[in-house]
Every structure is written in C-alpha cells, then in structure tokens.
Amino acid sequence: MFDKPRTVACRACVAVGRCQLASLHAIAVSAVGSLVVLALLLVPVGLGFRLLPPAARALRALSDRSRSRADRWTDARISPPEPLPVDRVDRALNSRKRSGAIIADEGFWRDLAWAWLEPVTGGLLVAVPLALIEYGAFGALVQPFIWRRIDDGNWYAFVPVHSTITMCLALVLGLAFMAGGLLAAPAMLRLHTRVSRPLLSAPRSVQLAQRVERLTDTRARALDAQAAELRRIERNLHDGAQARLVALGMTLDRATRLVETDPAAARELLLDVRRTSEGALQDLRELVHGIHPPVLADRGLGDAVRSLALDSFLDVHVETRLPARLPAPVESAAYFAVSEALANAAKHSGAGEVGVVLTYDNGLLRATVTDDGHGGADPSRGTGLTGVRRRLDTFDGTLDLHSPQGGPTTVTMEIPCALSSPKTSSS
Amino acid sequence: MRVVLAEDLFLLRDGLIRTLREHGCEVVAVDNGPSLLRALLAEGDTAPDVAVVDVRLPPTFTDEGLQAALEARRRRPGLPVLILSQYVEQLYANELLAGGEGAVGYLLKDRVTNTEQFIDAVRRVAAGGTVMDPQVISKLLVRSDARGTIGSLTQRERDVLELMAEGRSNAAIAGGLHISESAVAKHTASIFTKLRINPSADDNRRVLAVLAYLKR
Numbered sequence: 001m002f003d004k005p006r007t008v009a010c011r012a013c014v015a016v017g018r019c020q021l022a023s024l025h026a027i028a029v030s031a032v033g034s035l036v037v038l039a040l041l042l043v044p045v046g047l048g049f050r051l052l053p054p055a056a057r058a059l060r061a062l063s064d065r066s067r068s069r070a071d072r073w074t075d076a077r078i079s080p081p082e083p084l085p086v087d088r089v090d091r092a093l094n095s096r097k098r099s100g101a102i103i104a105d106e107g108f109w110r111d112l113a114w115a116w117l118e119p120v121t122g123g124l125l126v127a128v129p130l131a132l133i134e135y136g137a138f139g140a141l142v143q144p145f146i147w148r149r150i151d152d153g154n155w156y157a158f159v160p161v162h163s164t165i166t167m168c169l170a171l172v173l174g175l176a177f178m179a180g181g182l183l184a185a186p187a188m189l190r191l192h193t194r195v196s197r198p199l200l201s202a203p204r205s206v207q208l209a210q211r212v213e214r215l216t217d218t219r220a221r222a223l224d225a226q227a228a229e230l231r232r233i234e235r236n237l238h239d240g241a242q243a244r245l246v247a248l249g250m251t252l253d254r255a256t257r258l259v260e261t262d263p264a265a266a267r268e269l270l271l272d273v274r275r276t277s278e279g280a281l282q283d284l285r286e287l288v289h290g291i292h293p294p295v296l297a298d299r300g301l302g303d304a305v306r307s308l309a310l311d312s313f314l315d316v317h318v319e320t321r322l323p324a325r326l327p328a329p330v331e332s333a334a335y336f337a338v339s340e341a342l343a344n345a346a347k348h349s350g351a352g353e354v355g356v357v358l359t360y361d362n363g364l365l366r367a368t369v370t371d372d373g374h375g376g377a378d379p380s381r382g383t384g385l386t387g388v389r390r391r392l393d394t395f396d397g398t399l400d401l402h403s404p405q406g407g408p409t410t411v412t413m414e415i416p417c418a419l420s421s422p423k424t425s426s427s
Numbered sequence: 428m429r430v431v432l433a434e435d436l437f438l439l440r441d442g443l444i445r446t447l448r449e450h451g452c453e454v455v456a457v458d459n460g461p462s463l464l465r466a467l468l469a470e471g472d473t474a475p476d477v478a479v480v481d482v483r484l485p486p487t488f489t490d491e492g493l494q495a496a497l498e499a500r501r502r503r504p505g506l507p508v509l510i511l512s513q514y515v516e517q518l519y520a521n522e523l524l525a526g527g528e529g530a531v532g533y534l535l536k537d538r539v540t541n542t543e544q545f546i547d548a549v550r551r552v553a554a555g556g557t558v559m560d561p562q563v564i565s566k567l568l569v570r571s572d573a574r575g576t577i578g579s580l581t582q583r584e585r586d587v588l589e590l591m592a593e594g595r596s597n598a599a600i601a602g603g604l605h606i607s608e609s610a611v612a613k614h615t616a617s618i619f620t621k622l623r624i625n626p627s628a629d630d631n632r633r634v635l636a637v638l639a640y641l642k643r
Binding site for chain 1 (some may be wrong): 457482483489490513514516517518519521536542566570573574598619
C-alpha cells in the first residue's frame with residue numbers, strides 16, 4: 001500500500017507512456033473501424049464482400065491487443081469472444097458466404113461498436129493526462145523563455161503572463177498541471193479498461209458456453225478419477241484385509257480342532273491369528289490414510305502438512321497463514337498436491353531443505369513448495385504432477401512449476417475456495 | 428491403581444474395562460471429550476493415577492481425546508496419560524513429548540490385543556515412564572537412516588536404540604533381544620558415545636534424549 005515515492009513516480013511515468021500508446025492505438029482503431037463501415041456500405045455493390053473479411057480480421061487483431069493490454073496493464077482479465085467465423089469456417093467458401101457469416105456473428109458487431117467507442121474513450125479519457133502534462137510543460141518549460149518576446153495578450157490558462165511574478169505563477173501552475181497529469185494517468189488507464197470492458201469481453205452467452213464446456217470436461221475427469229479410486233479401494237480391500245480375515249478364520253478353525261489333542265500346536269496357531277489380525281489392521285490403516293489422512297480430518301490442512309514435513313526425509317519448513325478450516329475436498333486436494341510436490345523434491349531435486357507456504361487471501365488458497373535443489377524439473381515427465389493438475393482442475397485450481405537449471409524449483413498451486421468454518425483447533 | 432478410560436466404541440471399552448479390572452485396576456470409563464477432561468482433573472479420592480485415552484472421541488470425532496489430554500497436562504504437568512489411536516502421527520507424538528515431563532504413552536490400538544504388553548505399558552506410564560509405539564520409532568529410524576544421522580551404529584546397536592526409544596528398560600531390552608543386561612549396558616554406552624548424547628542414569632530422561640536425537 002505504502003510504496004516508496006520513487007516507485008510511485010516510476011509507475012506514473014510508465015502509465016503516461018501507456019496512455020500515449022493507448023491514444024495512438026485509438027487512432028488506428030478508428031481508422032480500421034471506418035474501413036469496416038466502408039466495407040459494409042460497399043456490400044450492396046459487391047466490392048464489400050472482398051473487403052469485409054480482411055477488415056474484420058484487422059479489427060479483431062486490434063481488439064485482441066486491447067484485451068491483452070488490459071490484462072497486462074490493469075490486471076483486468078477480459079474473456080475473449082469466439083474467433084471470427086472467417087477463421088472458423090472452411091476457407092474454401094466463397095467471399096460472399098464468408099462475409100455473410102461475419103455479418104451474422106455477434107462478436108463482429110461488438111468489435112464494431114467498440115471501434116466507435118474507442119476513439120471517445122481512448123482518444124479523450126486517456127488523452128486527459130497527456131494533455132495536462134503537455135500543457136503543463138508548456139507553462140513550466142516554455143513560458144519562462146518566451147514571455148518577454150510576446151506582447152500583452154499572452155495568457156497561460158487563467159494567468160496573464162506579463163511580469164516576472166506572473167511568469168513564476170505560470171511556472172508553478174504548469175508544474176501542478178504536470179503533476180496532476182502524472183497522478184491521473186494510472187486512474188485514467190483503469191477507467192479506460194472499465195469503460196471498454198463490456199464491449200471487449202465475450203457476450204455472456206459465449207462466456208457461459210465456454211464455462212459449460214470446461215465444467216463438462218472437468219466433471220468427466222473427476223468422475224473417472226473417482227471411479228478409478230473406488231476400484232483401487234475395492235481391490236485393496238479384496239487382496240488385503242479381506243484375504244487376511246479369511247486366512248484368520250481358517251487358522252482359527254484349525255486351532256479349534258487341535259485344542260483338545262495338541263494344545264501346544266493350537267497355541268502356536270492362535271499366536272499366528274494375532275499376527276494376521278495385526279497385519280489386517282495395518283492394511284486397513286494404510287488404506288484409510290490413502291483415502292483421507294486422519295490428521296487432515298482432525299486438524300485441517302496446516303497441521304496435516306506439518307505432519308507431512310515431519311515424515312519427510314528432507315528438512316521441511318512449514319509456514320501457514322490460514323484463517324480457518326477450508327472445505328474438506330479442497331483441503332484434501334491441496335494436501336495430496338503438497339505431498340506429491342514434497343515427494344518429487346525428495347526423489348529428484350537433490351535438495352536438502354524445502355519450504356512450504358500456505359496462504360489464504362481473497363478467496364484463493366495458495367500453496368508454494370520451494371526446494372534448494374538443482375532445478376531443471378520437466379513437468380511433462382512423470383505422471384504425479386499431471387494427476388495433481390487434473391485434480392486441481394476440478395476446483396478451477398492451477399499448478400505452476402518453475403524450475404530453472406541450477407534451481408531453485410518452485411511449485412505453486414492455487415485453488416479458489418470459500419472458508420468453511422472458523423478455526424477451532426488450538427494450534 | 429485408578430485408571431480413567433476414555434473410549435467411545437462400546438465393544439472396545441467393554442474389553443478394556445475387563446482387561447484393566449482383571450489386573451487389579453479401578454476403572455472410571457468415559458465416552459466423550461468434555462467428561463474426559465473433568466475426570467482427568469478430578470481432585471482428592473477420585474484423582475486418576477493414569478489415563479488411557481482414545482484419540483478420536485465425541486462430540487467432534489476429531490482428536491478430541493488428545494486435546495483433552497494435552498489440556499489436562501497443561502494444567503497438571505506430568506499427569507500420566509497413555510494415548511491409543513488407530514494410527515500414529517509423529518506430530519501428535521511430538522505434542523505429547525513437548526513438555527519434557529515424561530509420563531506419556533502413545534500406542535496403536537492394535538497393541539491392546541497383547542494384554543501383557545498393554546498392561547505393562549499402562550504401569551510404566553503411571554510410574555512416570557515414556558512409552559512410544561514401535562511404529563513411531565521405526566518411522567523415526569527410517570528417516571534418521573535416510574538422513575544419515577545414525578549411520579555409525581552397528582545393527583545390534585540399532586536394535587538396542589529402537590527398543591530404548593520405545594521406552595524400555597535395560598532389563599526389558601535384554602529380554603527382548605535375548606542378550607545379557609551387561610551387554611545391553613555396553614551397547615547403550617557405545618550408542619551414547621557415537622551419537623554424542625549425554626548418558627543419563629534416569630531411564631525416562633534417557634528415552635527423551637534418544638527421541639530428541641531421532642527427531643532432529
């Protein structure tokens with residue numbers, strides 16, 4: 001919040017440069033917009049059919065650039081509309097049909113509406129700081145040198161410049177204008193994004209369609225993963241605990257038959273029964289731990305990750321800033337994700353120390369695992385991280401691997417979620 | 428000996444009450460966290476000598492039992508508590524050992540099937556000793572091995588270290604490994620020299636020192 005004055009000044013200067021770019025861009029947009037209108041007007045005489053597809057594509061290129069700028073400059077993500085029909089449909093179609101498809105496309109008309117709005121917002125809104133700075137520069141840097149040569153009627157804003165005092169006044173006023181322009185630049189950029197956003201973003205119906213497509217995809221994968229998990233549990237029970245219980249029953253039967261005739265042998269068999277039952281319990285314990293680790297259920301994500309750290313062969317430092325318990329499925333996904341990252345660090349990185357940081361901010365759980373190993377991890381190798389990524393997908397979560405040669409390797413996982421309950425555990 | 432028993436599953440509670448009574452203990456059984464804490468902090472004639480506590484208890488069915496035990500030990504340092512659990516967590520073991528007073532035990536529930544060893548564990552905890560489940564210790568040893576902190580020990584010394592960390596006395600270690608008590612004493616002396624742990628005549632301090640070393 002409280003940045004150093006220098007960084008504030010730097011940022012303001014960058015914003016002024018961006019304003020300059022945006023206003024130049026606005027000129028290009030209005031030119032291309034006019035071209036598109038011309039093409040539309042020429043459609044009745046046939047020439048428009050040839051002109052429209054390239055003009056529409058040029059306009060889309062400009063609007064795409066604006067969208068990516070909004071993302072880079074003001075952190076406002078604007079969802080892109082569907083690609084233009086020219087790029088979607090068969091290129092062999094004649095220009096008449098292609099133009100028809102473009103005219104029927106909602107995104108095209110929004111682009112065009114934006115092209116008419118942009119000169120106003122880009123040309124005026126964004127030009128305000130530029131105008132202030134340039135006029136301020138005229139007052140502060142030019143007036144002191146020229147006022148002597150100009151007769152009466154030399155006004156700077158509301159100051160009649162005809163003496164040293166009024167010249168100084170103009171200079172101060174000019175400096176104030178420049179400062180105002182610098183300060184206004186970032187705000188104007190944000191305002192500009194806000195005003196153009198409704199037309200730049202994909203129509204709501206397209207956004208929803210994209211969302212539905214993504215949800216269908218992640219749901220199918222979640223169901224697949226769940227089915228595979230159930231099969232694994234079934235197989236595990238069948239081959240593990242269930243088999244041991246059958247063996248236990250058979251041994252007990254033999255012990256019962258021997259108890260009269262050979263008590264010593266029966267005793268041996270009963271000791272065997274105890275060992276088998278311990279084995280069955282151990283199988284079940286491992287199975288339960290793989291489904292949902294008890295410490296996670298008891299204490300939540302923070303302590304569960306601390307417990308992972310204690311079991312790791314590496315020196316793991318855990319730092320958690322979680323205000324409360326998170327929803328159980330999110331906790332579980334995050335736990336197994338961190339577990340996988342720690343296992344990878346232990347197996348491949350050659351690291352000695354690992355830092356795990358868990359934070360929750362503005363509806364986003366973020367887990368970072370950083371090791372001091374040799375780096376160069378290849379995300380496409382091995383199935384572990386792919387599985388984790390797939391699991392996080394279900395929550396619209398992301399996994400990011402940063403591993404330059406020579407290290408360090410950082411895995412960052414983010415899951416959007418709401419808090420579930422106030423923290424009850426004492427630790 | 429007066430034992431507070433906290434276990435919510437009827438079958439297991441019944442079995443444990445019977446086992447403890449057969450060995451001459453007076454049992455106060457509770458089945459949830461809040462009444463466990465009350466029973467642990469009882470004064471005078473009803474004050475417990477030792478508590479046998481299941482980690483997971485109502486009403487929350489989380490680590491209610493452990494939390495109650497830790498709370499009681501905060502208020503009454505050194506109150507003997509033996510925790511039973513379906514699984515062992517190093518994290519919980521550390522919390523129990525954190526005070527450094529001893530008189531704690533942490534065992535898998537499976538261990539109650541061996542009555543003799545279970546009663547022995549209860550008695551050792553009641554007497555101020557420390558009892559750690561073999562699984563806690565074997566996990567610690569695997570980790571120490573991987574980190575190379577116990578590489579200088581011979582196999583026999585490792586065996587002795589393992590039993591020592593579980594909280595066993597020299598006599599018990601000798602019995603378990605079928606060697607003489609003087610051989611055990613020789614091994615322990617050698618372990619302490621190699622790992623640079625200050626030897627202590629007091630059994631309980633010895634356990635805590637060994638555990639602290641393994642946790643590094």
